[in-house]
Amino acid sequence: MSGKKFVRLSLILTAVFLVLIAAVNIAIDPLFQYHKPWFGLEPVITNERYQNAGVIKHFDFDNAVLGTSLSENFLISEVNDTFGGNSVKLTMYGSSIYNMTYQLELMKKREVKPKVIMCDMSPALFEAPNDTLKNPLPTFLYNYNPFDDGEYLWNFSILNDFTYQTVMLNVNHSVPDYNTVFVSEESKNFGREKALSHYSRPEVSSEMVDTEEYLALVKKNLALFTQYIEEMPDIEFVFFFAPVSMLYWDEQTRLNRVPTLKEAYLEACKTLTSYQNVKVHFWADEEMLAIMSDLDNYVDACHYNGQISSELLRRIKENIGLVTLQNYQEQVDILFRYIRSFNFEGVF
Amino acid sequence: MLFNSYIFIFAFFPIVLLGYFGLNHFQKYTAAKIFLIIASLYFYGYFNWWYLFIIVTSVVLNYCFSRIMLRGKTSKTVRKTIFILALILNIGSLFYFKYYDFFISNINSLFQSDFPLLHLLLPLGISFFTFQQLSYVIDSYKREENIAKYNFFDYALFVTYFPQLIAGPIVTHDEMVPQFADLSKKKFNADNFAAGLYAFTFGLGKKVVIADAFGLLVNQAFTDVSELGTVNAVLAMLAYTFQIYFDFSGYCDMATGIGKMMNIDITMNFNSPYKALTIVDFWKRWHITLTRFFTKYIYIPLGGNRKGTVRTYVNIMIVFLVSGIWHGANWTFIMWGVVHGIANVLTRILDKTTGVFSKRQNKAINVTSWFLTFVFVNLAWVIFRADSLADAWTFFTQFFHFTGFSQTMELLQTVYTSGFQFLGHLIPKFSVIMPIALFAFAFFASKFMKNTNQRIANFKPSMTKAILTPCMLVWCIMSFAGVSTFLYWNF
Numbered sequence: 001m002s003g004k005k006f007v008r009l010s011l012i013l014t015a016v017f018l019v020l021i022a023a024v025n026i027a028i029d030p031l032f033q034y035h036k037p038w039f040g041l042e043p044v045i046t047n048e049r050y051q052n053a054g055v056i057k058h059f060d061f062d063n064a065v066l067g068t069s070l071s072e073n074f075l076i077s078e079v080n081d082t083f084g085g086n087s088v089k090l091t092m093y094g095s096s097i098y099n100m101t102y103q104l105e106l107m108k109k110r111e112v113k114p115k116v117i118m119c120d121m122s123p124a125l126f127e128a129p130n131d132t133l134k135n136p137l138p139t140f141l142y143n144y145n146p147f148d149d150g151e152y153l154w155n156f157s158i159l160n161d162f163t164y165q166t167v168m169l170n171v172n173h174s175v176p177d178y179n180t181v182f183v184s185e186e187s188k189n190f191g192r193e194k195a196l197s198h199y200s201r202p203e204v205s206s207e208m209v210d211t212e213e214y215l216a217l218v219k220k221n222l223a224l225f226t227q228y229i230e231e232m233p234d235i236e237f238v239f240f241f242a243p244v245s246m247l248y249w250d251e252q253t254r255l256n257r258v259p260t261l262k263e264a265y266l267e268a269c270k271t272l273t274s275y276q277n278v279k280v281h282f283w284a285d286e287e288m289l290a291i292m293s294d295l296d297n298y299v300d301a302c303h304y305n306g307q308i309s310s311e312l313l314r315r316i317k318e319n320i321g322l323v324t325l326q327n328y329q330e331q332v333d334i335l336f337r338y339i340r341s342f343n344f345e346g347v348f
Numbered sequence: 349m350l351f352n353s354y355i356f357i358f359a360f361f362p363i364v365l366l367g368y369f370g371l372n373h374f375q376k377y378t379a380a381k382i383f384l385i386i387a388s389l390y391f392y393g394y395f396n397w398w399y400l401f402i403i404v405t406s407v408v409l410n411y412c413f414s415r416i417m418l419r420g421k422t423s424k425t426v427r428k429t430i431f432i433l434a435l436i437l438n439i440g441s442l443f444y445f446k447y448y449d450f451f452i453s454n455i456n457s458l459f460q461s462d463f464p465l466l467h468l469l470l471p472l473g474i475s476f477f478t479f480q481q482l483s484y485v486i487d488s489y490k491r492e493e494n495i496a497k498y499n500f501f502d503y504a505l506f507v508t509y510f511p512q513l514i515a516g517p518i519v520t521h522d523e524m525v526p527q528f529a530d531l532s533k534k535k536f537n538a539d540n541f542a543a544g545l546y547a548f549t550f551g552l553g554k555k556v557v558i559a560d561a562f563g564l565l566v567n568q569a570f571t572d573v574s575e576l577g578t579v580n581a582v583l584a585m586l587a588y589t590f591q592i593y594f595d596f597s598g599y600c601d602m603a604t605g606i607g608k609m610m611n612i613d614i615t616m617n618f619n620s621p622y623k624a625l626t627i628v629d630f631w632k633r634w635h636i637t638l639t640r641f642f643t644k645y646i647y648i649p650l651g652g653n654r655k656g657t658v659r660t661y662v663n664i665m666i667v668f669l670v671s672g673i674w675h676g677a678n679w680t681f682i683m684w685g686v687v688h689g690i691a692n693v694l695t696r697i698l699d700k701t702t703g704v705f706s707k708r709q710n711k712a713i714n715v716t717s718w719f720l721t722f723v724f725v726n727l728a729w730v731i732f733r734a735d736s737l738a739d740a741w742t743f744f745t746q747f748f749h750f751t752g753f754s755q756t757m758e759l760l761q762t763v764y765t766s767g768f769q770f771l772g773h774l775i776p777k778f779s780v781i782m783p784i785a786l787f788a789f790a791f792f793a794s795k796f797m798k799n800t801n802q803r804i805a806n807f808k809p810s811m812t813k814a815i816l817t818p819c820m821l822v823w824c825i826m827s828f829a830g831v832s833t834f835l836y837w838n839f
Binding site for chain 1 (some may be wrong): 355358359454488537538539540541542545551765766767769770772809810811813814815817818819822825827828829
């Protein structure tokens with residue numbers, strides 16, 4: 001065989017193999033980058049980071065749950081009941097507002113915008129980096145650039161973990177129920193013992209947090225979100241301050257961070273409530289404070305169980321705890337007064 | 349940019365080939381060189397654009413130094429002054445970027461001082477292009493033949509040519525510049541392209557399919573070496589031995605292949621080192637161009653073997669000490685260089701006193717000698733790979749920590765990468781067979797199979813190769829996502 005023939009045959013075969021593999025991935029499209037499922041396949045959604053982008057690009061929905069792991073335990077059926085219409089869950093554990101901007105950017109490019117975007121608020125979001133990804137994201141999926149699609153089309157991991165899985169779960173009629181998508185498996189293992197086992201109590205610190213520096217970061221993070229609130233005025237943004245447990249507040253008290261966090265909460269409330277298309281839920285009523293104080297509702301310092309998630313949705317549906325530019329300070333004061341007077345030693 | 353990336357395979361390299369051969373086709377030879385320099389700088393700057401400033405400054409300065417030294421009317425004193433200045437600048441910049449923090453942190457711990465560390469970003473391949481330029485500066489000082497004929501573009505291309513830019517081989521100007529000037533090499537040659545494509549694919553497979561799989565096991569094992577136990581420590585040691593071999597030789601094969609596709613012969617850097625019968629033999633096969641550099645510019649100027657036996661051994665130890673330092677700013681690399689130096693000296697003493705390697709060769713001696721060499725190289729790689737000397741010591745103590753096969757299957761399963769998992773859908777029990785088969789294949793390939801240079805020396809295209817090459821190429825492309833970077837580009 002001549003060199004010329006070798007080169008020609010090798011290159012043609014390479015191209016043919018690549019086209020065939022790409023064709024399979026495009027047809028099944030397990031990450032929904034090009035279309036909704038074809039051939040009557042049920043969508044198999046198992047991976048937040050890899051599949052959220054495709055869901056935003058190609059699914060029809062009225063409401064989207066953005067946010068962190070604090071929003072993962074909502075049931076889709078209950079979100080539908082809260083806001084009406086079809087909902088999708090686009091949460092990502094360990095997310096940050098900077099990470100969410102990748103999703104919001106795609107949302108902005110959708111022709112048909114959702115009616116509602118719901119998102120949790122918590123100190124983890126305030127203090128996350130505002131200019132880099134907090135956790136890795138397959139950014140090649142979060143754009144419409146065809147030149148970086150190679151990583152999707154020719155990738156053994158995609159072929160194994162998504163394409164093959166999509167086909168096999170459909171063939172075996174065992175596609176997971178979308179109602180419980182991303183619901184934590186640990187939801188059955190919540191309880192005081194578990195929560196305490198995940199908590200390591202820090203030494204009491206007398207060092208002061210630089211509140212000004214912290215607030216500057218909070219403002220930058222909030223600004224990342226508010227630019228999309230301004231750019232998409234027809235969408236109603238619903239924020240809720242996640243009821244983290246008193247273990248979390250024990251940690252913050254011992255680290256001498258509570259006064260700074262109060263300032264951050266005030267800043268976030270002030271910023272968000274100043275928009276017409278935003279609803280902010282801040283709960284500091286007796287019932288919610290009791291929930292926060294009962295470690296049986298938690299798996300660690302922050303994450304609450306499905307029952308609490310349902311309760312939050314009920315409150316959102318019934319507009320309970322809605323704060324405005326006029327009354328947010330009062331609610332924040334109640335929460336932080338409770339934290340200051342709480343007997344943390346009694347927890348242990 | 350990595351060779352094992354989508355952008356390199358699908359965009360960068362095809363564009364470079366088209367541009368280079370296209371410009372040469374229209375006899376725009378200088379433009380073709382400039383195009384290749386710009387492409388190489390893009391390849392380099394793709395990692396970090398800030399690196400470009402360093403490499404461009406370094407190339408311009410060294411070329412200026414060379415021109416001054418080569419000018420007929422430059423006095424001997426000026427020539428010597430410029431030469432010393434060039435040495436200081438080249439070695440100084442290497443020290444500054446690579447060793448400054450190491451040096452200061454040692455000073456701090458020795459004298460309880462508190463000098464600040466710089467935490468500089470190490471420019472990739474700085475050791476390689478600095479050494480290439482040093483050799484050029486030294487040869488300019490000596491006013492070696494032909495060197496005065498090179499213009500700036502010849503020189504810049506010799507330093508920046510992308511296949512050898514970030515991880516060698518450390519080529520010399522007389523190997524590369526004449527090839528870039530050779531008119532017979534300017535035209536697309538299907539035979540060379542076929543051999544190059546074959547070598548590139550072979551190297552890519554070594555890197556992506558084999559080295560990266562072993563890399564996963566190695567990373568897991570070295571995360572906490574205190575819990576390994578005998579079996580897992582041996583596995584981790586072997587895995588690293590194969591990882592670094594397939595990684596580095598894979599890179600060299602790819603560089604060779606890319607060069608060959610462009611009709612450029614890149615100097616052989618790797619010649620089946622695990623076939624070596626002695627440690628002296630090993631260093632004639634492993635990173636050949638680095639050994640050549642040290643021999644020419646350190647060992648021989650120190651007197652080589654011309655000043656008596658003891659001085660020869662001292663010179664060898666100095667060369668290996670420098671080699672250790674060159675590999676990285678950590679005591680582990682220095683210790684690795686020292687133990688190789690000691691082994692080298694001991695081998696020479698043994699041979700000198702008994703003639704066991706040079707005069708009394710027989711099969712039994714060869715097998716024993718090969719085995720001892722292989723075991724030594726394995727043990728030395730542990731020092732090389734460990735994060736600290738303390739970790740290396742802990743690793744060695746694990747050889748005597750008999751814990752049976754605890755966690756062995758879990759450790760072996762780490763090499764079961766997504767490509768192999770795909771095959772696992774088709775072949776029953778593949779997840780159990782594959783890790784063991786990978787170790788067996790790696791050993792067999794490195795000990796008994798022909799290396800890529802031997803394969804392409806008399807490359808004969810065949811239907812089998814024309815089918816297997818695209819299969820391997822596609823397999824590798826499918827494995828790109830999530831693969832690690834090359835081990836040798838940090839040196």
